[in-house]
Amino acid sequence: MLDYDAQGFYKSYMNETRITEVGCVTLFKELEELVTTVFPVQGSSLISHFPNIAPLVDLLNITDRERLTSAITHLYWASTLSILNFYSFPDERNPEIQILWISRGDSVIPDPVLLERTPLLAEYRKAIEKIYTFVFGKSEGATKFANDMIAFETKIVNFADGADASPYITAADLNELYPSLDWPLLLQKILHGTNITLDRELKNDFPPYTYFAWETIIARSRALPTQYRRRINRTMSILDGDVNPDAVPDRWSICVDSTSTHFASIVGHFCISQMFPSATKNQVQSMVGTIREAYRTDFQALGWLDNSTHANAITKLDAMIELIGYFTADPNVGSAEAHEKYYAAVHIKDSEYYSNLVQAKAQILKKMLYRSAPYFTANTPECLNFGALGMITGHEIAHGFDNFDRNYGPRGELHDYSNFTVMGPEGETLYVNGEQTVGENISNNGGIKMAFMAWAKRFASDRDSRPYNYKLLPGRGVSHLMREQLFFLSFGQSWCRLGTPTYFANQVRDGVHAPNHARVLGTMQNAREFARAFKCKTDSPMDPVSKCEIW
The missing domain is CATH 1.10.1380.10 (Neutral endopeptidase , domain2)
Known part of the structure; x- marks a missing residue:
């Protein structure tokens, strides 16, 4: 059966008695x-x-x-x-x-x-x-x-x-x-x-x-066995900047993570049958199409694009392919038959984790990312989905026109925030490298703007929430928030993370993304729509007079 490999792998990982026996x-x-x-x-x-x-x-x-x-x-x-x-x-x-x-x-x-x-x-x-x-x-x-x-x-x-x-x-x-x-x-x-x-x-x-x-x-x-893994795991956690390197997760959660990593497509096969119906895929496709049209409208309004550059930008925008939901090749995540063929050489025994691990690592596996809360939930108001998944969609489209990918044509061929800081592991002040993160910063600014434009256009055409969900949130503490405010709160929530000084130091040193607090605050400071939604005072920290706007 298709689910046996994943279940057998999970059971073998949970069998600590056998793992200890094998040593x-x-x-x-x-x-x-x-x-x-x-x-x-x-x-x-x-x-x-x-x-x-x-x-x-x-x-x-x-x-x-x-x-x-x-x-x-x-x-x-x-x-x-x-x-x-x-x-x-x-x-x-x-x-x-x-x-x-x-x-x-x-x-x-x-x-x-x-x-x-x-x-x-x-x-x-x-x-x-x-x-x-x-x-x-x-x-x-x-x-x-x-x-x-x-x-x-x-x-x-x-x-x-x-x-x-x-x-x-x-x-x-x-x-x-x-x-x-x-x-x-x-x-x-x-x-x-x-x-x-x-x-x-x-x-x-x-x-x-x-x-x-x-x-x-x-x-x-x-x-x-656990007692021998624990010390090396703790060291790795410290190097990665984990919040609590001494924490020992429940065994089942580690086993689920390992199974999802090594048998991602099988787990994904059963996941999409429960969590990704065709209606959800259609909803996401509609969102992506609306954001793509927002870029098309924006390009036409940009006075600094000459005719040739504008035409090339539209050509590149139209050439972008939408990959939504799950992979359909190597193997087709939605096909049980494809999985049977793909994993034919893998023979899982629920009492032999070591052998299972060796076999599983030999497979080329892929993960389905981002299409889950807090980025997207099918039945929540549109302003929340556009603020989270919509911003990511706009962000990724913007990469096609950032400081690096602007050099690439529609087929992918090549043509010829330093005010934010984090505290390092020794208490030192580390500055975000604006030149290193500029491509991501450009995409953040463009992504949030296009996602907001796309949502606002849909809302203006459907104020009665007939085809789309534009209801406000009920409940104490949130019922007073307007849709525009919920949009930006959803964006901020999607980047909430805990991290140690080591984690943030690693991110500042090596990452092309700004640390999450800088990613959210910097993007909001450049978003005029945010300042209007929250009625920020002009020339205040969240509504500076000088803004960075490209798209």
């Missing part, structure tokens, strides 16, 4: 294969943990380059490779052609600044040592292993990409730039079974580093 036996076998068969290194301290199995002599005699290439390929197909990312994407110079992209993956330590935080590194080191001791059954070598991992990750974090290197290179070019790997052979093995060939250039952005054993352990850590 690290299966992980140990996987590591054994890695260090004795896939990537044996003479004199390696890890090989000493497997005295009963001698490394393959043939592999010991081949070059480091060949061994490294073989190991990278193995980890890729085992879904434990995190140091490099491989994916295909349309070539921005000719979107009709798919091009292979290679990029550097993420390290556990995301930024050099964190290397200066001694308590955090000490926590991470202890987590590595504890898991090492559990997996290999002894503490001897744990400290050296942890120190080696942190030293290696430090190199990754401090690695600077070559600014002069061309982003488009061939496999032969990679051999010259990074001779540690046999790139043509590696890519041939990774692309085996796909319709991608090596007759074209690659998109490049990485250094060839790896630390195979730790990558494997981290990738399989969910299958370890």
Whole structure:
């Protein structure tokens, strides 16, 4: 049955007794294969943990380059490779052609600044040592292993990409730039079974580093008993800036999250049958169409667009494709038959979570995002849906005309807020990088304006709430609010988040989005409709005289 894979996976994750019984036996076998068969290194301290199995002599005699290439390929197909990312994407110079992209993956330590935080590194080191001791059954070598991992990750974090290197290179070019790997052979093995060939250039952005054993352990850590996962999970939570890194979620919620991640399309199949009827899809399509027309009207009113630019903008607007609801390919989320075929090679056992995890990670899965509260609810007033999902729709359309994507044509081909602050983890003041977030800021301003225009036009044509829902909200504390005010409150609510100083520091350092408070307040300060709705005084903080308006 279609639901068995997802249910079996969930049951195996909930079976803590069985997970504790298995311990690290299966992980140990996987590591054994890695260090004795896939990537044996003479004199390696890890090989000493497997005295009963001698490394393959043939592999010991081949070059480091060949061994490294073989190991990278193995980890890729085992879904434990995190140091490099491989994916295909349309070539921005000719979107009709798919091009292979290679990029550097993420390290556990995301930024050099964190290397200066001694308590955090000490926590991470202890987590590595504890898991090492559990997996290999002894503490001897744990400290050296942890120190080696942190030293290696430090190199990754401090690695600077070559600014002069061309982003488009061939496999032969990679051999010259990074001779540690046999790139043509590696890519041939990774692309085996796909319709991608090596007759074209690659998109490049990485250094060839790896630390195979730790990558494997981290990738399989969910299958370890709770007491061994807890320390590494806490460290990851601190690095991510979670509000309460010591909080332990209910087991069922973690299992639901894991099942939804690894069997997203199956969970989505049953979800859409309950939550996404055709009437809802039609309602969302109507909203998107109304917002698209708001852009068309706005373009005609913009005096700074010359005739040629205006015509190109309309062409690009019309070329945008609406993807609403769920994926219909690889697999079709709405089709039970498509899922049966897609998951035919996956054999789930409700008592073997480790095996289930390995199989599930080998599948390419996608998620259905954004089409749920607080962004959209079918039976709520239109002003709330337009303020949340409508703004996001307008925001994404605006990206087609922002500081970056304005350079791309209708087929995707390429043509030639610093006043806000957050508090960092050490109490320091960090400023939002306006240049870094400008594209998102432009889209926020345009998105909220177009969503409001679209909603206001529909409301003006339907004040009796016949085809659409324009009722006010009942209840104490909200019944006095006008529809225009509810629109903006819905927008603000959709970006409410809790975050620690570390979380916000990470966002300011790496993110192209402004922190949520700046995203909401900055957008509202530039929205004349907001000032009118809440009767803000001119030249007050929320209604400054100087506003940023493009669309």
